[in-house]
Amino acid sequence: xTTSGNWQKSSFSGGSDGNNCLELTSTTAxxxxxxxxxxxxxxxxxxxxxxHLLADIRNNTPx
Numbered sequence: 001x002t003t004s005g006n007w008q009k010s011s012f013s014g015g016s017d018g019n020n021c022l023e024l025t026s027t028t029a030x031x032x033x034x035x036x037x038x039x040x041x042x043x044x045x046x047x048x049x050x051x052h053l054l055a056d057i058r059n060n061t062p063x
Contacts, residue, residue, distance in 0.1 A: 005025040005032070006025055007023040007024065007025045007034070008023060008024050008025065009021045009022070009023050009036070010022040010023070010024070020036070020037065021035070021036040022034075022035060022036075023035070023036055023039075029046065030044050030045065030046060030047075031044070031045050031046070031047060031050050032044050032045075033045070
């Protein structure tokens with residue numbers, strides 16, 4: 001599996017170059033997430049599913 005793409009690091013990861021970061025990239029139909037310390041393990045999801053998860057987290061409700 002290739003891990004190329006325009007990966008963006010979370011602003012919550014701080015300014016260091018350490019490997020403790022959440023990174024995100026997208027295609028026209030999906031979002032892809034990975035941890036910088038394990039870049040070959042990628043979680044792929046749709047925008048709708050990610051929005052639902054984030055809404056549940058904000059509302060502190062189980063999915």
